[in-house]
Structure formats: C-alpha cells, structure tokens
Amino acid sequence: MIICRDLHKTYEGGKTGWPALRGLTFSIDRGEFVAVTGPSGCGKSTLLNILGLLDEPSCGSYALDGLDAARMSDNERSAARLHRIGFVFQAFHLLNRLSALENVCLPLMYAGEGKEDMRRRAHDLLARVGLKGKERKTPLELSGGERQRVAIARALANSPRLLLADEPTGNLDSSSSREVMDILLGLAGEGMTVVMVTHDRELAARAGRNIRMRDGEIESPSGRGRPGPQDGEK
Numbered sequence: 001m002i003i004c005r006d007l008h009k010t011y012e013g014g015k016t017g018w019p020a021l022r023g024l025t026f027s028i029d030r031g032e033f034v035a036v037t038g039p040s041g042c043g044k045s046t047l048l049n050i051l052g053l054l055d056e057p058s059c060g061s062y063a064l065d066g067l068d069a070a071r072m073s074d075n076e077r078s079a080a081r082l083h084r085i086g087f088v089f090q091a092f093h094l095l096n097r098l099s100a101l102e103n104v105c106l107p108l109m110y111a112g113e114g115k116e117d118m119r120r121r122a123h124d125l126l127a128r129v130g131l132k133g134k135e136r137k138t139p140l141e142l143s144g145g146e147r148q149r150v151a152i153a154r155a156l157a158n159s160p161r162l163l164l165a166d167e168p169t170g171n172l173d174s175s176s177s178r179e180v181m182d183i184l185l186g187l188a189g190e191g192m193t194v195v196m197v198t199h200d201r202e203l204a205a206r207a208g209r210n211i212r213m214r215d216g217e218i219e220s221p222s223g224r225g226r227p228g229p230q231d232g233e234k
C-alpha cells in the first residue's frame with residue numbers, strides 16, 4: 001500500500017537547510033498496523049505529513065496504492081487526502097462551535113454527500129467509536145478521550161483505506177489511550193492500514209510492527225519487504 005524509496009526531506013533555513021528525513025526506504029502492506037517511534041525531532045511528523053500528502057519529499061519517491069505521489073496533480077492530491085486517507089492528530093483539531101455529529105459530517109460535506117445520508121453515516125460512525133447518545137455535544141462538552149474518538153469517526157467518514165495518527169493518545173490518560181488504541185486495532189483488524197506515531201512504548205508494543213527512527217533515519221528494524229536494491233541489506 002505504501003512504498004517509500006530513499007525519502008529525504010530538507011526544510012529550508014540556514015545555509016544548508018535542515019535535513020529532517022535522510023533516506024528512508026520501507027514499505028507497508030495493506031491492513032498492517034505500524035507504530036512509528038523515536039525521540040522528539042527525529043522526523044516522525046515530517047514522515048507522516050509526507051505519507052498523508054500534506055507535504056512533499058525533497059527527493060526520493062513515495063507511492064500510495066501504486067500511485068506515485070510526485071506525479072499527482074494538486075487535484076489528485078486533494079482527492080486522495082479526502083477519500084483515501086484519514087488523519088488523527090494529538091490535539092484533535094475539532095471545531096468547537098460544531099456538535100460531534102457536525103464535526104463528523106464535515107468531510108462528508110466536502111465529498112458532496114446528501115444531507116440525510118451524511119447524518120446517518122455520522123451517526124453510525126459515532127456509534128462505532130462508542131459515542132452513541134453524545135452526537136449533539138460539542139467538543140468542549142466531551143472528555144479528551146471522547147474528543148479523540150470524534151476525531152477518529154471524522155477521519156473514517158469517507159471510508160479511507162489508510163489512517164494516519166500523529167500521537168493520537170498524546171493528550172490522553174492511560175485508560176482513554178487504551179480505548180483509542182483498541183479502536184485503531186479493531187480498524188486494522190478489518191483491513192485498514194494504520195500508521196501511528198507514538199511515544200508510548202506499551203501502545204507501540206501492541207502494533208503489528210514498529211519503525212523506530214533516529215535523526216531522520218530508520219534505526220530498526222529495517223522496513224519489512226524493503227523494496228529496491230536495498231533488499232536483503234541490514
């Protein structure tokens with residue numbers, strides 16, 4: 001589902017720029033649950049933003065579902081972000097003026113869904129993350145764990161096949177973290193590909209595979225099914 005070859009990202013600034021990713025090669029199969037770990041500043045969010053088509057690598061290639069990201073037009077990138085990829089962030093990024101239901105409806109609205117279908121689907125999604133009966137509450141009337149579950153429901157709205165989560169439990173206590181993790185594991189069990197950045201070792205241990213990063217490189221283990229000439233290398 002995801003194939004990255006020699007991915008580099010250098011942020012502009014200073015004389016030489018800041019190398020945040022320094023040659024990542026790995027692949028992720030459909031339905032895998034991968035935890036990305038590593039010290040602060042090692043490039044985890046940078047990688048996730050590239051996988052989510054929010055940012056572009058400076059060099060190297062990224063293919064999603066066989067589509068080369070570098071060859072996508074702006075429209076294709078937006079369409080892929082809307083339909084193929086769901087995002088969950090540490091800080092939830094919900095609109096506080098809208099109800100839980102309306103937050104989940106937003107991506108459906110962008111996709112041009114009819115009003116009734118949209119509300120029905122949002123209801124189902126909120127039920128699936130355990131928020132039945134809380135549809136009308138606004139984020140400020142929900143706990144952190146509940147907010148994150150609304151954010152997950154929103155990320156699922158357009159039935160993406162890839163879910164990217166950047167420290168989704170970073171603002172949550174341990175029991176809410178486990179609930180969120182259980183939901184993500186359940187999704188992966190149904191065939192969703194999940195890539196989750198986390199600092200939590202216990203949660204990372206529950207993922208199917210860990211990619212550990214350090215200083216913009218993959219420290220261990222080498223990405224399973226490494227494509228290209230690196231095959232077989234350590």
Ligand SMILES: Nc1ncnc2c1ncn2[C@@H]1O[C@H](COP(=O)(O)OP(=O)(O)OP(=O)(O)O)[C@@H](O)[C@H]1O
Nearest residue numbers: 011012013018020039040041042043044045046047
């Ligand atoms: N927009 C930017 N411009 C310049 N440098 C950046 C930018 N975003 C990130 N960086 C730098 O790139 C490196 C990687 O940042 P990134 O946010 O990917 O780290 P991270 O692993 O997600 O860290 P954390 O665990 O703290 O979230 C850092 O050294 C950071 O300072």
Ligand SMILES: [Mg+2]
Nearest residue numbers: 044045046166
């Ligand atoms: Mg980060």
